[in-house]
Amino acid sequence: MPNENMLTRRGLFMKLGILFNGLVAAALAVPILRYVLSSVTRGSSYLGWVSLGHVNEFPEGETRLATFRNPIVMPADGKTVDTACWVRRIEGEQFQVFAINCMHLGCPVRWFPQSGLFMCPCHGGAYYRDGSRASGPPERGLFVYPYKVKDGLITIQAGELPTPGSPSAALGTERPPCA
Amino acid sequence: MRVISQVGEWLDRRLQLAAAIRETAEHHVPRNTASWFYVFGSAALVVFLMQLVTGILLAIIYVPSAAEAWNSLQVLNHDITLGWFIRALHGWGSNFMVAIVLIHMVQVFLFGAYKFPRELTWVVGVFLLLMTLGMAFSGQVLRFDQDAYWGLGIGASIASRVPILGPATVKLMLGGPIIAGATLSRFFALHVFVIPGLLIALVGLHLLMVLKLGINDWPMPGRIVKRATYTAEYEELVRKDGAPFVPYAVWKDLFFAAFILAAVAACAIYFGPFGPSGRPDPTIIQTAPRPDYFFLWLYALLSLLPPSLETPALLIGPVVVIFALILLPFLFGEGEKSWRRRPIAVMSILLIAVSLGTLTHLSGFTPWSPHMNAWSGDPVPERFLKGTTALERQGALVFQVKQCRNCHSLGELGGQRGPTLDSVAVRLTPDQLIRQVIQGGGNMPAYGKNLSPAETTALVAFLATLHPPGQTPARNAALEESQAPAATPQR
Numbered sequence: 252m253p254n255e256n257m258l259t260r261r262g263l264f265m266k267l268g269i270l271f272n273g274l275v276a277a278a279l280a281v282p283i284l285r286y287v288l289s290s291v292t293r294g295s296s297y298l299g300w301v302s303l304g305h306v307n308e309f310p311e312g313e314t315r316l317a318t319f320r321n322p323i324v325m326p327a328d329g330k331t332v333d334t335a336c337w338v339r340r341i342e343g344e345q346f347q348v349f350a351i352n353c354m355h356l357g358c359p360v361r362w363f364p365q366s367g368l369f370m371c372p373c374h375g376g377a378y379y380r381d382g383s384r385a386s387g388p389p390e391r392g393l394f395v396y397p398y399k400v401k402d403g404l405i406t407i408q409a410g411e412l413p414t415p416g417s418p419s420a421a422l423g424t425e426r427p428p429c430a
Numbered sequence: 431m432r433v434i435s436q437v438g439e440w441l442d443r444r445l446q447l448a449a450a451i452r453e454t455a456e457h458h459v460p461r462n463t464a465s466w467f468y469v470f471g472s473a474a475l476v477v478f479l480m481q482l483v484t485g486i487l488l489a490i491i492y493v494p495s496a497a498e499a500w501n502s503l504q505v506l507n508h509d510i511t512l513g514w515f516i517r518a519l520h521g522w523g524s525n526f527m528v529a530i531v532l533i534h535m536v537q538v539f540l541f542g543a544y545k546f547p548r549e550l551t552w553v554v555g556v557f558l559l560l561m562t563l564g565m566a567f568s569g570q571v572l573r574f575d576q577d578a579y580w581g582l583g584i585g586a587s588i589a590s591r592v593p594i595l596g597p598a599t600v601k602l603m604l605g606g607p608i609i610a611g612a613t614l615s616r617f618f619a620l621h622v623f624v625i626p627g628l629l630i631a632l633v634g635l636h637l638l639m640v641l642k643l644g645i646n647d648w649p650m651p652g653r654i655v656k657r658a659t660y661t662a663e664y665e666e667l668v669r670k671d672g673a674p675f676v677p678y679a680v681w682k683d684l685f686f687a688a689f690i691l692a693a694v695a696a697c698a699i700y701f702g703p704f705g706p707s708g709r710p711d712p713t714i715i716q717t718a719p720r721p722d723y724f725f726l727w728l729y730a731l732l733s734l735l736p737p738s739l740e741t742p743a744l745l746i747g748p749v750v751v752i753f754a755l756i757l758l759p760f761l762f763g764e765g766e767k768s769w770r771r772r773p774i775a776v777m778s779i780l781l782i783a784v785s786l787g788t789l790t791h792l793s794g795f796t797p798w799s800p801h802m803n804a805w806s807g808d809p810v811p812e813r814f815l816k817g818t819t820a821l822e823r824q825g826a827l828v829f830q831v832k833q834c835r836n837c838h839s840l841g842e843l844g845g846q847r848g849p850t851l852d853s854v855a856v857r858l859t860p861d862q863l864i865r866q867v868i869q870g871g872g873n874m875p876a877y878g879k880n881l882s883p884a885e886t887t888a889l890v891a892f893l894a895t896l897h898p899p900g901q902t903p904a905r906n907a908a909l910e911e912s913q914a915p916a917a918t919p920q921r
Contacts, residue, residue: 290606291598297607318713327611329497330711331579334608351715356732357583359715361802366833367880372718373584374733375798375837375847377875385875387798387847388737411607412583414600416590 297323298410303348306405309340314362314380317348322410336396336407337362337369339380346405349382350394350413357414360393369393391415454641455680458672462648464679467541469686470534471640475633476687477527477694481565482626484520492572494618496611496710499574503706518698524566526694528724531562536779542767543646545655549759551639554632556755561629563724568621570722574614575706580719582609591741609712644668649767656764718799727789733798734789797846800836804844811841818895825892828885832877840896848874855896855903862904863890 285292299322309315314337321332337349337360349369351359358373368385369378376387383392394413399406442448491510493502506513535555538544544552567585571578582604589603590596605612647667673679704722708714721729735743769776801808810826818826829835837847858866867886870876881889897903 288602290604290612291601293601316715321608321610325611327495327497327615329495329611330709330713331496331610331613332608333711333713335713335715351712352583352587355587357587358580358719359712359717361715363833363836365805365831366836366877368833368875370800370802370836372799372802373580373729375800377800379875379879386870386873388733388735388740390737390740412586412600412604412609414583414587414590414596416587416592416596416600 298408299323300399300406301409302404302406303336303338304405305403306340306344306346306400307403309338309346309405311340311342314339314364316362319407319409334409335359336409337393338405339382344400346398346400347382348396348398348405348407350396352394352413353389354384354391354393354413354415355387355389357412455676456674457641458668459645459675459679460647460667461671461673461678463645464673464682465648466682466686467537468645468679469683470530470537472683473687473690474527474530474534475637477523477530477690478629478633480691480694481520481523481527484516484523485622485626487516488520489622494572494614496574496614499572499614500706500709503573503575507703514703515698517703518701519694520569521704522694522697522701524569525723526690526697528562528566530690531559535559538646540769540772540775540779541646541649542655542769542772544759544762545765545767546657546660546759546763547643548639548646549763551636551643552759553756554636554639556752558629558632558636560752561625561632564625565621565629566722566724568617568625571614571617572621573704573706574710576708576710576714576717577705577719577721579609579710579712580717581721582613584719584721588744592745646767649769651766651768651770653767654765655767718802720793723790726793727786730789730793730796733796734792795846799845800833800847801845802836804835804839805830805833808835808840808843811843814840814896818892821888822892822895825888825890828881828889829892832880832885832889834889837874851893851896853897853901855894856898856901857904858893859904859906860890860894861906861909863893 301319301322303317303319309317316335317338318333318335321328321334324332335351337351339347339349341347349360353360353371353373353376355371355374355376358371360369360371360376360378362369367380369380369382371377371387371389374388376389377385378389378393379385381392382395384390396407396409398408438448488506491502491506491513493499503517506517508514538552538555567581571582586600586604586609589599592599601607603613603616604610605616644664647664653663708717720726732740732744766772810830815823815826829840834851835844837845839846839850840852842850854863864886866872866874867881867889868876868878894903
């Protein structure tokens, strides 16, 4: 006598079929997720040291624009892998290399030697010559790249878009705004 | 004629769709919904279909590669016959679609159409709005120019502020640690496959619900929506005072849709395609990126919010707004539908419209941004120099050279980031001016390290002359007393 609660042979096969599909889907989800998240799970292997040129190209006491190519380049990247940065040679081999990106929302800041300020065209952020915040919406100073001087060449560690929340942004020297 | 009807019969024998289509077309709607207020939904659908067609037409030329995208847009604009026109149609279609979807939403809100039993129709509509905005943003990215590049940087900066997950979100969004080829490829996939697929599915669901539940009846003041009785009342209304959708109501939809398509085409012909602006080359830093029209209000808001409020506003604000929109039909699913009896609803719409309008207007002249060329481009008006001493003129020179002008206007020329200085001497004494220049404060940078004592003296001497004729400059009464205790009062 057929009972509504009774498991029929066909009902069992249908449930097994669903279970089987679920198992295959779960097994396929692992490689798919790893593929989708590959840009996140890569760690910090994308960072690398790139040269900005000879130190003599940067006069002492001045801040100059320099460009560099990202340490990792893919064929379809075009010009996007070439980035600019501001190089301030304090004296001798003492440098500060600032990211071009405003620490508010990432627009390119411009250096004004006359007033000794970096100004952002987007929302009006301003920074002093040492990269510390002067005024406007940014909550912190400009991002500073780690640098090395060797054999007369200045190199910086780059490879990541400097955003306010990126882990390497914490490397930047934090200074309280001038009172 | 007989052949056509025979072919029709042959097809319907196999498809069995004619009855369903006839039933859908002739379903009865309340007579008073055949209104010009009820045409925005169908217009949004028609513009969406146009976007699908023009999008496919663009995709047969466009190259989704960071190295080639900009060049392929130039080819579309200049080399392909009428490529510029298809680009212009797609660009203007996008603007129209956002506008019509918003107008449709306002109409639905004011007519109480989100109330029982159409709550889910509204919720699906909220997601359709979000996807429309997602299409607008990702479309701007595909126009891979300077604005797109820096716009992505802004998106990444916002995403990076998410606590804990920020850096991972940025890499997921950009497809790597920087804005590069992988970024454009994933935005192409979003814009061309993911979001349109979801849009088509949800538009279908949205339309199905409109058909199954019936179009919202015209709101009558005093006709209260109650869960227990509404469905019966609506059915009664349709039976007593209904008319077939085709042709009773549909002609207005058809007229308006044609009008909107013609308007998109007219804008496309008259104004042409959007951009592309400069090459997406990050080494070109002489750029002031701006978002497309529908995100200008956000651009203004991000400039005007106090820094400490910005991250919470950016991260919590959208969540609150989306939740409020989704919860709306569940919190206010019953009651009065007519806008005449819902003053808070009307006021909310007005408040939002005025706020967005004001912010958009402000973004047109960006008073918060320094004018990068004011110091070298805007002359000091003659009237401020007439009859000044050599020291004061030297101060005017310092004022220009030190780029004070980039943020402070004189005679309505110059930046508006800081206060205009036409009458600064009335507000501040020379001592206060010196303090302000050297130490900054109140959102002004300190210039102490950048001005020699001689420059400061000259600058303040000039600033102290800036007061309207006949108005005495500010003075420090306490100082005057202590310096000249014996002097007899003049006045």
